Amino acid sequence: MADPLVIECAGLSKHYGSTRALDGLDLQVPRGSIFGFLGRNGAGKTTTIKILLGMVHPTGGRVHVFDLPAAEREASVAIRRRCGFVSEEKDLYNGMTVGEIVAFTASFYPRWRADLQERYLRSFELSADANVKTLSRGTRTKLALLLAFCRGAELLILDEPTSGLDPAVAEEVLQLLVSHVAREETTIFLSSHHLAEIDQIADRIGIVHRGRMILSGVLDDLRQDFRRVQAVFDGDAPGAGFATPGVVRVRRKGRTVDVTAHGHVDDVVAEARALGAVAVDVSAVPLKEMFLELVAMED
Amino acid sequence: MLLRPNPSSGVPIYLQLMEQVKHSIETGALRPGDQLPAIRPLAEELVVNPNTVAKAYRELEHEGVIELRHGAGAFVASSTRAIPADAMRAARGIVAGAIDKLRQRGISDEEIRRMVEAQLAGLTGTGAHRG
Numbered sequence: 001m002a003d004p005l006v007i008e009c010a011g012l013s014k015h016y017g018s019t020r021a022l023d024g025l026d027l028q029v030p031r032g033s034i035f036g037f038l039g040r041n042g043a044g045k046t047t048t049i050k051i052l053l054g055m056v057h058p059t060g061g062r063v064h065v066f067d068l069p070a071a072e073r074e075a076s077v078a079i080r081r082r083c084g085f086v087s088e089e090k091d092l093y094n095g096m097t098v099g100e101i102v103a104f105t106a107s108f109y110p111r112w113r114a115d116l117q118e119r120y121l122r123s124f125e126l127s128a129d130a131n132v133k134t135l136s137r138g139t140r141t142k143l144a145l146l147l148a149f150c151r152g153a154e155l156l157i158l159d160e161p162t163s164g165l166d167p168a169v170a171e172e173v174l175q176l177l178v179s180h181v182a183r184e185e186t187t188i189f190l191s192s193h194h195l196a197e198i199d200q201i202a203d204r205i206g207i208v209h210r211g212r213m214i215l216s217g218v219l220d221d222l223r224q225d226f227r228r229v230q231a232v233f234d235g236d237a238p239g240a241g242f243a244t245p246g247v248v249r250v251r252r253k254g255r256t257v258d259v260t261a262h263g264h265v266d267d268v269v270a271e272a273r274a275l276g277a278v279a280v281d282v283s284a285v286p287l288k289e290m291f292l293e294l295v296a297m298e299d
Numbered sequence: 300m301l302l303r304p305n306p307s308s309g310v311p312i313y314l315q316l317m318e319q320v321k322h323s324i325e326t327g328a329l330r331p332g333d334q335l336p337a338i339r340p341l342a343e344e345l346v347v348n349p350n351t352v353a354k355a356y357r358e359l360e361h362e363g364v365i366e367l368r369h370g371a372g373a374f375v376a377s378s379t380r381a382i383p384a385d386a387m388r389a390a391r392g393i394v395a396g397a398i399d400k401l402r403q404r405g406i407s408d409e410e411i412r413r414m415v416e417a418q419l420a421g422l423t424g425t426g427a428h429r430g
Contacts, residue, residue: 034348175346182339182349199306203348220311220351282417284309 003030005064006155006187007052012061013211014047021047023211024061029189029204034181036202036219037191038291044211045191049157052189053085065155081109084148088160090140092132098143099128102150111152120146138169145173149180156180158190162197170194174201195288205287207294214294215262219287226285227265231257231272238275244268249293260285260293301328302345312347316355321364327381335365335373 007029014022022044029035039045050056051063054076066082068075093101102121106112121128124142135143141161148156161177162170177188178201192198198205199219206216215222226248231237237257242250246264250257257277261268265282272280285293301323304315323329335341338356342349356373359365365373382390401411 033350171346175343178346178348179339179343182342196307200346201348203350220313220354223309223311224314226309281413286307286309288307289309 003032005029006031006066007035007189008062008064009048009051010062012048012051012063013059014044014051014056015059020211022051022058022061025208025211026213027206027216029187031187032181032185033204034177034188034190034202036198036205037189037208038193038195038198038205039191039208040295043208045208046159047211048208049085049159049189049191052157053080053083082154084151084153084156086141086144086148086156086158086161088163090137090144092140092144094131094133096132097128098126098130098132098135101132101143102128102147105147106150109151113150113152117146117150120149138165138172141165141169141173142176145176149184154186156186156188158188160192161190162192162194170197177201195291199287207291209295215290222262222290223284223287225263225265226290227261227268228283228285228289229259229261229265229268229272230281230283231259231275231277232279232281233257233276234278241271241275242268244271249296260289302341304345304347306347312351313355313358316352317359317362317364320355320359324364324375324379325382329375330381331375331377331379333375335375337372 005028007027009025009027012022012025012027013020025044025048027048037045037048047056051058052065052070054070054073058071063070065079068079070076070079093104096104098121102117106114106117120126120142124139124146126139126143126146132140132143145158145161148158158177162173165173174197177190180186181188190198190202202219204217205219205222206213208214233255235255237252237255239252242257242259244264244267246261247259247268248262249260252258257272259268259272269280269282302316302319304312304319306312308315320329320335329335335356336344338349338352342352345352356365356367360367360373363376364379366376367373398411402408
């Protein structure tokens with residue numbers, strides 16, 4: 001994984017008075033990835049996105065986009081020129097027609113991709129005469145993505161791109177993102193509450209909680225390294241133990257102990273056997289459970 | 300060949316893709332020399348990350364299951380072969396016999412399924428499966 005980093009944050013912090021929106025966030029997004037940025041409401045996702053785009057100034061730490069310091073005004077202008085951003089609200093000029101908003105946006109970007117514009121207008125069945133304010137939510141989302149794609153952006157930052165869309169349109173949007181990354185030299189940084197969508201299209205994830213990154217990496221590696229070990233004992237489960245490295249969470253109930261581990265699974269299994277477990281089951285941990293276990297653990 | 304990974308199962312998607320390609324070869328749906336879909340269209344069709352498909356292909360090449368010919372695409376390796384029909388029949392007989400014996404010992408179907416899946420996935424607690 002020697003791909004150069006498009007986004008790199010280290011120890012990033014943002015304080016609003018006594019509130020720590022970000023509290024030492026580390027983030028690395030390699031080029032060509034679809035990075036799923038996960039967290040509960042208020043975890044620090046929006047603040048991070050605003051800092052990346054130069055809309056909010058960090059209190060401390062390092063933030064580089066395309067190797068440029070995003071906290072500095074001039075660098076930030078250069079960064080925004082190479083980024084496409086689609087907000088959750090899909091802000092578009094309501095008074096314009098589709099044709100007008102496309103031409104208006106194109107006039108700002110010398111690298112505008114007329115070829116993509118034609119392809120997407122046709123495949124989205126967008127009529128140039130349609131007024132933007134009459135568009136359905138799904139069509140608005142596609143138009144916002146079209147505007148971001150055609151800018152020739154090297155990095156797309158998408159905040160909840162599928163929120164409020166019906167499942168069929170949401171799937172179309174996911175398809176669009178995958179095929180855009182497959183065809184163009186683009187990196188997608190995507191925040192979402194829909195873990196199933198991240199599961200499907202992201203190759204890397206980061207989970208932010210209380211302003212810190214509590215888990216990040218290649219999603220398939222995490223799927224491989226996370227395991228649930230369930231140990232059943234003859235009598236009551238031992239009250240101690242399972243404090244080895246990698247153990248994320250331990251639940252004891254009657255005769256069973258449920259251990260969620262990130263790596264070092266063999267040690268957990270060996271300990272369960274040493275404590276006299278009569279049955280030891282190891283199973284996979286889906287992303288949704290990783291998320292809930294980690295976020296719950298931190299509470 | 301029909302690939303259909305399940306992203307929410309918790310099993311790495313590249314491993315699922317590898318298993319499904321191998322299964323297609325074992326059943327004869329894919330034969331030596333057959334071309335596999337290119338990474339980009341396959342990622343688009345399955346709506347999974349292109350990097351993940353690329354990893355599955357790299358690992359399959361590493362295991363000698365497919366050959367990546369530069370510029371031409373991915374092909375099923377000539378050294379692979381389908382499992383002959385009589386061997387498949389025999390295998391089904393062995394599985395049926397094992398299931399019968401387990402049921403006679405009072406083990407539930409659900410428990411049998413879990414055991415088989417855990418054994419196959421290498422989730423037996425004897426070591427992490429590394430594809």
